[in-house]
Amino acid sequence: MVGVVLVQNTTWTQAAKVVDVLEKNSSLNWQALRDIDDETMWQWLRPAGYFRVKARRLKFLAHFMAGFNDSLTSLFSLETTELRKQLLGVNGIGKESADSIVCYGANRDVFVVDTYTKRLFSRLGWVGQNASYDEIQLLIHNSRAKDKNIFNEFHALIVRHAKEHCLKRPNCEGCPVNFCSKVGI
Numbered sequence: 001m002v003g004v005v006l007v008q009n010t011t012w013t014q015a016a017k018v019v020d021v022l023e024k025n026s027s028l029n030w031q032a033l034r035d036i037d038d039e040t041m042w043q044w045l046r047p048a049g050y051f052r053v054k055a056r057r058l059k060f061l062a063h064f065m066a067g068f069n070d071s072l073t074s075l076f077s078l079e080t081t082e083l084r085k086q087l088l089g090v091n092g093i094g095k096e097s098a099d100s101i102v103c104y105g106a107n108r109d110v111f112v113v114d115t116y117t118k119r120l121f122s123r124l125g126w127v128g129q130n131a132s133y134d135e136i137q138l139l140i141h142n143s144r145a146k147d148k149n150i151f152n153e154f155h156a157l158i159v160r161h162a163k164e165h166c167l168k169r170p171n172c173e174g175c176p177v178n179f180c181s182k183v184g185i
């Protein structure tokens, strides 16, 4: 859950550096995150960028967890819709972040929509360029693949594809998605 906040607008490599620092300082727990002073937190969070915003968001998340006695078991005992709703109520936790926690943390059948997914799906012509998060997610949720293992694999493949071929400026040569209508854009 901490990683979900840290990785916002950066790479996992940068977010992981902060996770390591928190761990080394015995601060990868909700109580410590509530207690750490701002200056220390900013210093530790610098590698992940937007460190002031992320520090504030981690504090919000840690205070939210206090309502569950800092227990993930307690939080994850909520039914999926309620869990998502509660997470979305935390300042700084948007749909992608909430769904990442619901999917990877609570292990529920939820597909996480990210920038890579939006880009690929729109280039494939499956959704419009301005398609909403919910619209894209529904497309997958209404498909035959309703299993978290399939969702996870699909998501991992999309990320890989987006890094190897479907970059911001697409590298279409040799792209395995040979039915893409946007080849050559």
Ligand code: SF4
Pocket (backbone or CB within 6 Å): 120, 123, 124, 165, 166, 167, 170, 171, 172, 175, 176, 177, 180, 181, 182, 183, 184, 185
């Ligand atoms: S053909 Fe180009 S635009 Fe289409 S999916 Fe492949 S890399 Fe992306």
